Amino acid sequence: MRAASVVTPIFTKQKVNFQPTSPITHLVVANHQLVVALANKTLLRIDLMQPDQPHEVDLSKETAGCRVQQLYLDPSGHHLLVAAAPRDGDLTGAQLLYLPGRAVRARQVGQLRGQLITAVGWSHTLATPATTGPLLAGNSQGVVTELELTADERRFSRLEVYNKQVLELSPPASVTGLEYHRVPDSDRYLALVATAGRLYQYTGTVPAHDARPLLTPLFAVQERFLEIPSSLSFSRLAFFYPRTGAPPERFAWLTEPGVLVGRVDTDGTDGLVTDTHLLAHDTNGAGAAGAGAGAGGGQQRHAPRALALTEFHVLLLQPARVRATCVLDQRHVFEDLASEAHGPLLTICRDPIHGTLWSAAERAVYKYKVVDETRDVWQVFVSKGQYDLARQHCQSNPAVVDRITAHQAEDCFDKGDAELFANTQCRLEEVALKFMGKEEYGPLRQFLMMRLSSLPASDGVRAALLVIWCLELFLTQLDRLEEEEEQSRRKLRKEMMQFLTSQRALDHVRQARSTMYDLMSRHGDWAAVTELAELLGDWETVVRHHLKNGHVTKALETLRRHPDPQLLCELVPQLVRAEPTLTIDLVVAQGRKLKPALLMPRLILADTSEEQGQQILRYLEFCVNTLESTDNVAHNYLVTLYTRYRPDKLMAYLHGQGSDRHCVHYTPGHVLRQCFVRQPRAAVHVLTVVGRYQEAVELALKHDVALAKQVANLPEDDDTLKKRLWLLIAKHTIQCDQDVQRTMQFLAECRLLRIEDVLPFFPDFVTIDDFKEAICDSLQSYNEHIGELRTDMEEAARATELLRTEIEHFREGYVTVQASDTCQICRHQLLTRPLYVFPCGHKFHQDCLADEVTPLLSQEQRDRVAELEHKLTTLPEDDLGSAAAGGVTQVSPRVTVREELDELVAAECLYCGDYLIRVLDEPLLNDFPER
Numbered sequence: 001m002r003a004a005s006v007v008t009p010i011f012t013k014q015k016v017n018f019q020p021t022s023p024i025t026h027l028v029v030a031n032h033q034l035v036v037a038l039a040n041k042t043l044l045r046i047d048l049m050q051p052d053q054p055h056e057v058d059l060s061k062e063t064a065g066c067r068v069q070q071l072y073l074d075p076s077g078h079h080l081l082v083a084a085a086p087r088d089g090d091l092t093g094a095q096l097l098y099l100p101g102r103a104v105r106a107r108q109v110g111q112l113r114g115q116l117i118t119a120v121g122w123s124h125t126l127a128t129p130a131t132t133g134p135l136l137a138g139n140s141q142g143v144v145t146e147l148e149l150t151a152d153e154r155r156f157s158r159l160e161v162y163n164k165q166v167l168e169l170s171p172p173a174s175v176t177g178l179e180y181h182r183v184p185d186s187d188r189y190l191a192l193v194a195t196a197g198r199l200y201q202y203t204g205t206v207p208a209h210d211a212r213p214l215l216t217p218l219f220a221v222q223e224r225f226l227e228i229p230s231s232l233s234f235s236r237l238a239f240f241y242p243r244t245g246a247p248p249e250r251f252a253w254l255t256e257p258g259v260l261v262g263r264v265d266t267d268g269t270d271g272l273v274t275d276t277h278l279l280a281h282d283t284n285g286a287g288a289a290g291a292g293a294g295a296g297g298g299q300q301r302h303a304p305r306a307l308a309l310t311e312f313h314v315l316l317l318q319p320a321r322v323r324a325t326c327v328l329d330q331r332h333v334f335e336d337l338a339s340e341a342h343g344p345l346l347t348i349c350r351d352p353i354h355g356t357l358w359s360a361a362e363r364a365v366y367k368y369k370v371v372d373e374t375r376d377v378w379q380v381f382v383s384k385g386q387y388d389l390a391r392q393h394c395q396s397n398p399a400v401v402d403r404i405t406a407h408q409a410e411d412c413f414d415k416g417d418a419e420l421f422a423n424t425q426c427r428l429e430e431v432a433l434k435f436m437g438k439e440e441y442g443p444l445r446q447f448l449m450m451r452l453s454s455l456p457a458s459d460g461v462r463a464a465l466l467v468i469w470c471l472e473l474f475l476t477q478l479d480r481l482e483e484e485e486e487q488s489r490r491k492l493r494k495e496m497m498q499f500l501t502s503q504r505a506l507d508h509v510r511q512a513r514s515t516m517y518d519l520m521s522r523h524g525d526w527a528a529v530t531e532l533a534e535l536l537g538d539w540e541t542v543v544r545h546h547l548k549n550g551h552v553t554k555a556l557e558t559l560r561r562h563p564d565p566q567l568l569c570e571l572v573p574q575l576v577r578a579e580p581t582l583t584i585d586l587v588v589a590q591g592r593k594l595k596p597a598l599l600m601p602r603l604i605l606a607d608t609s610e611e612q613g614q615q616i617l618r619y620l621e622f623c624v625n626t627l628e629s630t631d632n633v634a635h636n637y638l639v640t641l642y643t644r645y646r647p648d649k650l651m652a653y654l655h656g657q658g659s660d661r662h663c664v665h666y667t668p669g670h671v672l673r674q675c676f677v678r679q680p681r682a683a684v685h686v687l688t689v690v691g692r693y694q695e696a697v698e699l700a701l702k703h704d705v706a707l708a709k710q711v712a713n714l715p716e717d718d719d720t721l722k723k724r725l726w727l728l729i730a731k732h733t734i735q736c737d738q739d740v741q742r743t744m745q746f747l748a749e750c751r752l753l754r755i756e757d758v759l760p761f762f763p764d765f766v767t768i769d770d771f772k773e774a775i776c777d778s779l780q781s782y783n784e785h786i787g788e789l790r791t792d793m794e795e796a797a798r799a800t801e802l803l804r805t806e807i808e809h810f811r812e813g814y815v816t817v818q819a820s821d822t823c824q825i826c827r828h829q830l831l832t833r834p835l836y837v838f839p840c841g842h843k844f845h846q847d848c849l850a851d852e853v854t855p856l857l858s859q860e861q862r863d864r865v866a867e868l869e870h871k872l873t874t875l876p877e878d879d880l881g882s883a884a885a886g887g888v889t890q891v892s893p894r895v896t897v898r899e900e901l902d903e904l905v906a907a908e909c910l911y912c913g914d915y916l917i918r919v920l921d922e923p924l925l926n927d928f929p930e931r
Contacts, residue, residue, distance in 0.1 A: 008371050010313070011324050011334040011357075016365040020044075024346060026071045027360035031353040033077030036365070037068050043082070043099070043106075055102055059084075062097055062106050069094075072120035075244075075352045079132045079149070082106060083117040091116050091140070098149050098159060101129060107151065107159045115139040119237075121178030121191070124245050134214040136166070136191070138175025143168050144193065146213045164213035169195065177237025180215065181247040182206075183266045189218045190247065190264075190272055194237040199253055199260070200225040201272040224271050228278075230256035238309040239264075241352055250327070252309040257281070259307065259314055261327045279314065279330050282323070308350040308357055310370065312377055315357065319344035322359060322368075328380040339364070382407050445473040453504050464508040470499060471516060475523045493528065501535045510536060517541065540567050547571070552578040560586055565593045572599060576606035580615040588622050596623045596634040604637065610645065617641040624653075624665075635666040643674045643682075650675070654685050659714075661689050681707065688714055697725050701732045708732075815841065823848050824911070836902075838909040850905045856915050861904055868901040 026037035032048040041063055045055040059068070059082065066084035073080050078101050086093035094116040097106035119138040126133030131150040138144045144167035150160040169175070177194030187207055193200040201224040206217050235255050239248035251273065253260040262276030281303065304316040313333065315324045322345065324334035338345045343362030350357050357368035374393045378400060381390035387408040394400040428451055435444035452466045474496040481489050500509050500516070509516055513536060520528045526545070533541040539562040546555035556579060559568055568575075568590065575583040587594060603616050620638040623629040635657075642650040654671075657664040668690045675682040680703050687696035688711055700708035712725035815837050821830040825848040834846040844852075854865055875894040908914065 009334060010371055010373055010375070011315070011336075012369045012371065013322075013336050014367050014369060016367055018365045020363060023343065023362040024360050024365070025068060027347050027349065027358060027365065028071045028073040028080075029077075029349055029351045029356070029358045030073045030075050031077035031351065033073065034358065034365075035071055035073055035080055036360070037071055037082075041068065043080075045080070045102070057099060057103070057105060059097065059106060062108060063095075065093060066095065069116065070118070072117075072122075074122040074127055074132060074135075075124055076127055076129075077353075078129050079122075079127065081109075081117070081120055081137075085116050096137070098151070100149075100151055103151075109147070109149065109159070109161055111147070111161050111163045112137065112139075112145065115141070115143070115145075119175040119178040119194070121180045124181060134212070136178050136180055136215065138178050138193065140174040142170075142172035142175060142195070144175060144178070144219070146215050148212065162212060164216065166213060166216050167193070167219045169193070169200070173198070174233070176235045177253070179237065179239060179248065180218070181266075182209075183247065188266075189215065190266060191215070191218055192237065192251065192264075192272065194235055194253060196232055196235045197230045197255070198225045198227050199237075199273070203268075203272060226260070226273065226276070228253075228255045228257060228260065232256045232303060236304075236307050238307050238314075238350070239352075240309045240311055244353055250309060250311070252307055252314045252327070254304060254307045254316070256303060259304075259316065259325075261314060279325055279327065281316075282332075305345075306347045306349070308348045310350070310355070310357075310373060312373055315348055315368075317345050317348040317359060321345070322348060326377075326380070328377065329383075333376075378404065385411065441473050441477055445470055445477075448473070449499060460508070463504075464512055467500075467505045467508045468512065468515060468519070470505075471496070471519055474499070475519060475525065475528075478525065479523060493531075496528070497531060497535055500532060506536075513538060513541075537562075539564055543567060543571065547574065553582070556582050556586055560589070563590060563593065565590055569594060569598055569602065572602045573606040576603070576612055576615065577608065580606075580612045584615040584619050587619055592627060596620075596627070596629050596631045600631070600633045600637055607641075613641055613645055617645060630665045632665060632667060636670045639666055639671050640674055643679055647679055650679055650682050651685070654682055659689050661691065664689060684711060693721060693725055694728065697728050701729065705729065705733065810839075813839065815839065817843065825849065825852060836906045838906075838912065840909050840912040842909050842911055844910065846905075849910060850901075852910055853905050853915065856919065857904070865901065865904055868897050868904070871897050872901070 020036070020038055022038040022040040022042065024036055025039050028035050029048075034046040034048055036044045036046070038044065041058065041060040043057040043059060045057065047053065047055075063082075063084045065088075066086050069083040069085040071080065071082055080099040082097040082099065084095050084097060085091075092114045094114055096109040096112045096115070096117050098109055099106040115137075116139055117137050118140050121136035121138075123133035123135055132148055134146055134148050136144055136146055143165060145163050146166045147161060147163035173195035175193060176196060177192070180189060180191040182189050187205045187209075189204060189206050191202040193202070202218055202221060204218045204221045206214060232255070235253060237254070238252045240250040241247075242249045247266050248264045250261070250263055258278045258280040260276055260278050262273045264272055265274045266272070268274060304318050306317040308315045308317075312327055313324045314327055315322055315334075320338050322334075322336045322338075323332060325332050338361060342364035346360050346362065348357065348359040355370070357370065359366045359368070374395065378390040378394040381387070381393065382404055387404055390404045391401060394404060428448075431447055432444060435441075435447065448466050448470050452463055452470070455463050455466070474492065478489060478492055478496075481492070499505060509532075513532075516532060517529050520526075520532065526549075530542055530545050533539070533545070539558055543555045543558050543564075546552070546558065552575065555571075556575065568587065572583065572587065575586075587599070603619070607613050607616055617638070620634055620641065623631070623634050624638060629635075638653070639650070642653060657666065661668065668686050671686045672683055675686070676699075680699060684696045684700045684707060687693070687699065693711060693715060696711045697708045700711055708729050712722060712729055715721045715725070817830065817835075817837060819831060821843055822828060823830050823835070823845045824842050825844055828845070830843050830845070836844045836846060836849050850865070850869075854862055857865065872894065875897065877894070910916075
């Protein structure tokens with residue numbers, strides 16, 4: 001015999017160190033809690049984390065006259081239901097017992113007395129140690145009841161039960177399996193109900209999760225079911241849960257023909273079960289064991305009695321063996337024969353929380369260890385062409401990954417399927433050469449695009465090259481399509497643009513956009529250049545492309561929909577020359593986004609005709625009037641265009657700018673150059689703005705004497721200047737017409753001019769009779785002025801004499817201070833402290849007046865008062881003065897300080913001076929609280 005390598009079986013059996021005192025009849029397990037029912041009506045609850053401390057409960061009293069039909073343990077391992085059936089077959093004696101946690105005895109669920117419970121569907125999310133949460137109990141008559149049990153396991157004296165029938169199967173059939181779940185993060189619930197020949201499916205919305213009964217809306221919808229004809233009186237339903245509390249992922253339904261295996265689709269609309277297939281029973285063992293028996297009886301005796309489901313295998317239990325079959329390919333991977341010493345096998349089950357497998361014979365309990373269940377699964381997926389699933393279940397074994405890749409690579413090239421080829425590890429160059437050899441550019445492009453999506457973000461250079469290569473393939477395919485295949489061309493172009501703007505390629509397209517445009521241009525596809533630029537938001541390229549082809553209107557429309565002030569500013573000369581009105585409309589629409597200072601040089605370049613100039617003038621008026629632009633260039637250019645095209649608006653503009661040279665926004669020198677010859681009135685106005693009145697009058701006299709008179713009246717505060725300006729006008733008038741009468745009228749217009757001022761402008765020989773009246777008026781005016789001066793001198797002398805008399809009287813004045821006088825502020829005796837007396841009669845203590853006056857002084861004066869008071873405290877008390885050399889008395893520093901302090905504090909009376917006037921507007925209460 002050849003030596004074979006030893007392979008560890010996937011399933012290995014281990015007998016548990018447990019010796020029952022009576023034959024075992026039932027076994028259930030959940031969450032490391034194992035419950036065993038013995039033939040002597042004893043229950044053993046074993047915590048598998050502390051197996052040496054079993055909890056024993058005697059059911060002989062509660063199940064008198066009955067036998068234990070089945071045990072039902074919830075997923076948490078805390079709540080246990082015991083279904084008991086009468087030995088005489090009379091179901092009126094059937095009962096259901098409830099045993100929570102470590103309770104010492106079971107309580108009867110009286111509401112279900114007379115019903116033989118054959119299946120229970122537990123709540124996987126609502127159960128707590130104190131309550132079962134809503135559960136479903138199916139009986140032998142096809143009735144499903146919702147109930148919830150609540151009890152305290154420490155003081156198990158009262159059992160709270162609510163129950164509500166929610167379903168009755170038609171035709172009636174014993175319920176053999178029950179399961180319900182809430183779909184995570186939704187209001188949807190699902191339920192599976194199994195009988196011997198049908199698997200019912202229910203799904204619906206339960207709006208109120210705290211309502212009782214909870215599941216009535218679930219069974220109100222129309223039922224769906226799978227039907228497999230069966231002569232058996234039973235079936236079994238098992239589930240595989242991906243994680244605790246989640247709905248099952250896979251199910252197995254034990255029927256007469258075999259085990260129906262499939263997936264549970266919680267989002268399905270056509271049913272809950274999908275991907276179903278039947279694993280037929282192996283009849284070899286059954287036929288040998290059942291020889292000589294009738295067909296129906298043999299099936300009943302030798303069909304599997306129980307099953308357990310793992311992720312990829314189903315374990316079937318017959319009295320003499322346990323067999324494990326792969327649900328993917330129906331391959332038997334494990335078989336274990338029962339030991340006659342321990343009796344026939346009774347049941348097999350799986351812990352829904354921890355995934356351990358347990359089985360029981362009459363005299364033994366077994367635990368099955370699962371070793372590397374997924375090790376051969378990848379081969380099944382490879383044989384089915386499901387390479388992604390194969391990789392998921394190869395346990396990241398490099399050797400296995402290489403084998404999977406080899407199989408996939410062979411399939412890809414034969415099928416021309418580049419998308420699958422991209423998932424292999426084959427070198428890009430080899431794959432590309434294979435497809436190029438067959439001139440299959442479409443599959444090659446798909447391969448490159450898939451390979452691009454799999455590149456890491458750090459491999460930017462390779463990604464950019466792949467993007468360029470894909471674009472070249474797109475363009476080559478477009479070139480090969482005939483003109484009559486326009487629909488195919490549009491479809492392929494759309495795919496090309498979708499690829500170029502995809503998330504993976506877009507960054508590289510942006511970085512190499514010039515290369516992309518160049519490729520398209522070399523293929524003569526100018527429309528693609530424009531389309532790609534639009535998709536990239538490269539509006540500059542779009543606009544320049546339109547202008548290059550002479551489509552100025554399209555370029556302007558693009559700039560209108562996608563404003564780019566900088567680009568518009570750059571292209572303004574070209575656009576204004578082609579479409580001045582539309583361009584200026586667009587420029588005006590930009591508002592403040594365009595800086596007039598940047599736009600002016602380009603507008604000047606575009607000003608080559610009257611139409612263009614008129615439109616530019618419209619924009620400049622918008623800048624000045626609407627945007628209130630103060631840009632000097634814009635205002636100067638506006639004056640230029642006014643002078644050239646709209647002189648009728650020039651003066652209104654200049655007057656609107658005002659007459660303050662510091663506030664106007666144009667350059668006076670520029671305006672003078674533009675207007676001196678063609679618009680003299682404007683030049684005169686500008687000369688007056690800059691204060692050159694004499695030049696303004698001289699220029700005005702060349703065109704309009706009335707204008708010169710207006711200018712001469714402008715210097716309102718400078719009579720000398722005004723007189724000089726009028727003399728210019730007078731000289732011009734006299735020299736031009738030498739009309740004496742008109743000169744006399746001219747003198748009446750200006751009060752500053754007299755006859756003697758204008759006489760020098762007349763010729764030497766003029767008849768004096770015409771001046772007689774004017775000379776007399778002038779002499780009379782002089783006489784009146786001399787009289788006014790004499791009156792003023794007399795009034796000044798009288799005021800001086802009156803002031804001198806008052807000063808003499810004040811020197812002789814005095815104020816008497818009585819011993820009973822009091823301070824006007826504190827009302828205490830006045831002579832008790834240093835004091836101030838004012839000519840008005842008010843008397844104040846020195847310190848009282850200082851306290852009142854100081855807050856009314858300025859900050860600088862207050863600081864000086866504080867400084868002087870501090871000096872007084874430091875200077876010594878001494879006489880008013882001391883004798884110095886030469887007999888001169890020297891003033892004491894203390895006296896000097898006191899005199900300065902008196903000048904600040906006692907400068908005027910507190911009540912009669914200006915102090916009270918200055919504080920009239922101050923509030924009476926400065927610290928009044930705010931509301």
